[in-house]
Amino acid sequence: MLSIVIPLFNEEGNLKLLHQKLVIVLTPLDQPYEIIFVDDGSTDNSPEILRDLHNQDAAVQVIHFRQNFGKTAALTAGFRQSRGQVIITLDADLQDDPAEIPALLDKLNQGYDLVAAWRHHRQDPRDKTWPSRIFNWGVSTFSGLHLHDFNCGFKVYRRAVTEQISLYSDFHRFIPVLAAGKGFRVTELPVQHHPRHSGKSKYGAGRTIRGLLDFVTVLFLTTYLRHPLRLFGATGLIIFGIGSLIEFYLAILWFMRSFGLMDVGPIGTRPLFTVGILAIILGIQLFSTGLLGEMVRYFTFKPEHEYTIERILKKEWPINK
Ligand code: UDP
Numbered sequence: 001m002l003s004i005v006i007p008l009f010n011e012e013g014n015l016k017l018l019h020q021k022l023v024i025v026l027t028p029l030d031q032p033y034e035i036i037f038v039d040d041g042s043t044d045n046s047p048e049i050l051r052d053l054h055n056q057d058a059a060v061q062v063i064h065f066r067q068n069f070g071k072t073a074a075l076t077a078g079f080r081q082s083r084g085q086v087i088i089t090l091d092a093d094l095q096d097d098p099a100e101i102p103a104l105l106d107k108l109n110q111g112y113d114l115v116a117a118w119r120h121h122r123q124d125p126r127d128k129t130w131p132s133r134i135f136n137w138g139v140s141t142f143s144g145l146h147l148h149d150f151n152c153g154f155k156v157y158r159r160a161v162t163e164q165i166s167l168y169s170d171f172h173r174f175i176p177v178l179a180a181g182k183g184f185r186v187t188e189l190p191v192q193h194h195p196r197h198s199g200k201s202k203y204g205a206g207r208t209i210r211g212l213l214d215f216v217t218v219l220f221l222t223t224y225l226r227h228p229l230r231l232f233g234a235t236g237l238i239i240f241g242i243g244s245l246i247e248f249y250l251a252i253l254w255f256m257r258s259f260g261l262m263d264v265g266p267i268g269t270r271p272l273f274t275v276g277i278l279a280i281i282l283g284i285q286l287f288s289t290g291l292l293g294e295m296v297r298y299f300t301f302k303p304e305h306e307y308t309i310e311r312i313l314k315k316e317w318p319i320n321k
């Protein structure tokens with residue numbers, strides 16, 4: 001079964017046409033499907049339109065949020081409601097073209113767990129495409145997963161992926177990074193992209209900074225989460241060590257001066273004195289942060305979060321008594 005998950009917020013002008021286009025593409029695939037619209041607290045006519053679609057088409061399911069909780073939450077709700085072995089997400093504004101679904105499914109069947117659409121000729125205003133280019137470059141460089149377009153709403157997943165990733169904050173932008181971090185095979189496929197059919201974009205410039213902050217969290221979660229002390233403890237110790245050496249050197253100078261062995265000025269007014277003290281304090285702070293991280297992790301630790309199983313080979317073997 002295929003599950004189509006569509007997060008939407010005030011998309012009244014797009015829903016009917018989107019549904020028509022989906023049915024045209026999905027019918028010839030000859031497999032059962034469900035279309036799950038997740039209404040993220042729309043305040044326009046979207047709920048009424050969705051009710052009509054649900055009444056006309058038994059494949060249409062609708063989840064209504066009580067208020068606007070954001071795209072990430074809408075995707076999670078859709079994933080949990082879905083029953084398909086393969087899940088397809090796309091935006092409701094018709095920027096993503098349902099006609100690309102068969103090509104994305106073919107790519108998935110070449111042995112991948114997640115295929116992300118790549119909008120190689122993106123139809124958005126420059127103030128959106130430029131921050132996005134920098135964002136994609138940054139995420140690709142620092143995460144080590146080399147995709148051109150991380151944040152396209154159009155993606156095809158195997159069920160295992162949607163079950164294993166936890167989408168927190170605005171993490172929908174980093175789904176490929178989170179999936180790759182769990183060992184899933186992630187790839188991309190260039191697709192057609194269209195200007196928004198109707199209505200306004202829901203995101204402004206504020207998303208760049210939010211995306212940046214979330215990325216720091218994602219990087220931390222996918223790399224250092226397992227051993228916070230290895231990152232903070234190691235840097236903390238090095239900085240503490242440098243500070244201690246500085247103060248040790250100054251202490252020697254102080255003794256030399258006190259015993260009249262060397263003609264040097266007072267050490268208390270030297271910039272190096274302050275630098276050393278700062279380094280010692282900073283080192284201790286970093287080390288404690290690492291220890292706190294280990295404690296938080298220890299008390300929230302779940303062994304089954306430490307791995308993902310691809311398959312198990314097992315025979316029912318007769319037990320000899
Ligand atoms: N969306 C949502 N909740 C929100 C904001 C957006 O479900 O709080 C949906 C929106 O209706 C659309 C998709 O997420 O289906 C992408 O949003 P949009 O087209 O505004 O983003 P853009 O294409 O401008 O990046």
Ligand code: MG
Pocket residue numbers: 091093095196201
């Ligand atoms: Mg859009």
